[in-house]
Amino acid sequence: MNQNRFIRNIHLGIKSLTLHKLRSFLTILGVVFGVGSVVSMLSVGEGASRDAMSYIERLGASTLVIESMKPKEEMNASSSANNRWHTAFGLRYEDEHRIAELPNVIRTVPAKILTNREARVGELTANVRVVGTTPDWFDLIKRPLLAGRVFNAKDMNEGDGICVLSEKAARQLLPIEGALGQTIKINAAYHFRVIGIIKADEGSAGGVQTPDQPFDMYIPLNIARQRFHDTDRQKGTGSYSNELVQLHRIIAEVDSIDAVKPTAAAASTMLKRFHSRLDYDIKIPLALIRQAQATQRVFAIVLASIASISLLVGGIGIMNIMLASVTERTREIGVRRAIGAKRRQIIEQFLIEAIVLSFVGGVIGVAVGVFVPYAITTFTGMSTFITPWSVGLSLSISVIVGVTFGLYPAQRAARVDPIIALRHE
Numbered sequence: 001m002n003q004n005r006f007i008r009n010i011h012l013g014i015k016s017l018t019l020h021k022l023r024s025f026l027t028i029l030g031v032v033f034g035v036g037s038v039v040s041m042l043s044v045g046e047g048a049s050r051d052a053m054s055y056i057e058r059l060g061a062s063t064l065v066i067e068s069m070k071p072k073e074e075m076n077a078s079s080s081a082n083n084r085w086h087t088a089f090g091l092r093y094e095d096e097h098r099i100a101e102l103p104n105v106i107r108t109v110p111a112k113i114l115t116n117r118e119a120r121v122g123e124l125t126a127n128v129r130v131v132g133t134t135p136d137w138f139d140l141i142k143r144p145l146l147a148g149r150v151f152n153a154k155d156m157n158e159g160d161g162i163c164v165l166s167e168k169a170a171r172q173l174l175p176i177e178g179a180l181g182q183t184i185k186i187n188a189a190y191h192f193r194v195i196g197i198i199k200a201d202e203g204s205a206g207g208v209q210t211p212d213q214p215f216d217m218y219i220p221l222n223i224a225r226q227r228f229h230d231t232d233r234q235k236g237t238g239s240y241s242n243e244l245v246q247l248h249r250i251i252a253e254v255d256s257i258d259a260v261k262p263t264a265a266a267a268s269t270m271l272k273r274f275h276s277r278l279d280y281d282i283k284i285p286l287a288l289i290r291q292a293q294a295t296q297r298v299f300a301i302v303l304a305s306i307a308s309i310s311l312l313v314g315g316i317g318i319m320n321i322m323l324a325s326v327t328e329r330t331r332e333i334g335v336r337r338a339i340g341a342k343r344r345q346i347i348e349q350f351l352i353e354a355i356v357l358s359f360v361g362g363v364i365g366v367a368v369g370v371f372v373p374y375a376i377t378t379f380t381g382m383s384t385f386i387t388p389w390s391v392g393l394s395l396s397i398s399v400i401v402g403v404t405f406g407l408y409p410a411q412r413a414a415r416v417d418p419i420i421a422l423r424h425e
Contacts, residue, residue, distance in 0.1 A: 017353060023324075024321070026317070027314070027317040027320075027321045029314075029361070030313045031365060031402075032364045032365040032368060033314070033365070033368075034365065034398070035365025035366055035368075035397075035398050036366070038390070038393075038394045038397070039366060039368075039370065039372075039373075039386065039394050040368075040369045040376075041306075043387075043390065044373065044376065046385040047382065062255065062256060062257050062259070063140070063251055063252065063253050063285060064263060064264045064282060064285075065211075065283045065285060066091065066249065066250045066251075066252070066282050067249050068089065068090025068247065068249070068279065069089075069279055069281045070090075071277050087243055087244065088243075088244035089243070089244075090247065091248070091250055091280055092246045092247065093110070093246050095247070095250065095271065095274070096108050096110045098270055098274070099252050099267055100252075102252075102270070103259075103266070104254050104255050104256070104263050105255075106253045106254065107140075107253050108252045109136045109250070109251040110133065110134065110221060110247050111133045112133070112221060112225070112228070112248055113129060113132075113248040114228055116129075117130050118186070118188070119185070119186055120173075120185045120188065121174060124174075124175075126169055126173050127215065128169050128215045128217045129216050129217070130228070131212075131217065132218075132219050132220065132224025132225065133218060135151060135152050135155075135156070137211075137218065141211050141212060143198045143212065145197075145198050146197045146199055147179065148164075148179075148180045148195050148197060151195065151218075156221075156222060159222060159226070160193070161190065161193060161219075162219070163184060163192040163193070163195070163217050163218060164197070164198060165194055165197050165198075165216070165217055166213070166214060166215060166217070167198070167200060168215055169214070169215045169216065169217060179194050179197055180194055180195065182194050186217075192217070192219060200213060200214050200216050211249070211251065230244055231243065311401050314398075314401060315401040315402070315405035318406055319405040322350060322354055322405075322410070323409045323412070325350070325353070326412055333413055333416050344414075346413050348410075350406060350410035350414075351403065351407065351410045354406020354407075355402045355403060355406065356402075357402060358402025358403075358406075359395075359398065361398060362395045363395070365394065369391070370386055373385075
């Protein structure tokens, strides 16, 4: 009996709402925008968080990155120089060996990085970043191998001019012919034979740029030292500077996540002993990414809170239409009360109408909230991820809003005096 009455009240509620289609639709819109905004904002925040975790997995959670950095006083001096400026700064080869001997350090990967080098194959050219490193680079910075192989310890000992290209560099320099075995000229002076192609990363997270870039060319570190030496000429406006930098980067892998910060502190203490000025920077990707994740969580909460205001507006709209409905149906309420309907039944009917409004709006809002992140990812490339809990939470909140804002109109309808209601025109 109760079940049949409940089903009948649902039918009555839906029929009542369809009598004022435009008004009901406009009321639902408030809930639609609120739920859609909450789902979309949470998906954007979750996508950013997953990007950060993916970065940790790609680089390794137990790593620290030490980079050469020009001291501020030399940057000011070189910018004010009229013609020539000679400076030496940054990491040294000995620093890598010292860091490798620190407790908890499994291995170190040194890198000499030469930017904006012209690579030429026949008539085709590309500006590439030449990275002189060791085979451990490819073990620590794991990327898919698309063709050929990477260089190994034997290649380092033989001292041949070989290289591994990133996919984009290979496509621009060798779009037609087979890339493997081709010879690339760097600065029209040095020749390198391509032995492999890897897929490079282009992302960043937590303020830390991934070690590789789209247009990379990897060569053995000893070959980089022999052919390019340690001095690099940097051109400026009306002047140039000769910069002596032995190593541009050292990546250290530690045996556990807990040992990353102590190892970074030990590396900082050690470098201070051998460097009279601050010409290096130590970054802990894990710490920076965790900080970024915390910021993203706060950002997501703020956005979700702002989006929830739309739900509040939608709830006020539901209360408004229900109050108007009570006024319009005063005589109907009086007739129902006169033939024996109880106050509980009147409350139940009007609550069901409010819940129908909020539930339908919630369902449509979830659909909108699923579509918006898809559109964001499609047109901007930004990562988004919709979690089931965010959908369930948003839909539940929309129903709660309907019950909360529909309760007062329902109670007001139940308190209408039957005699006065029957006289209402």
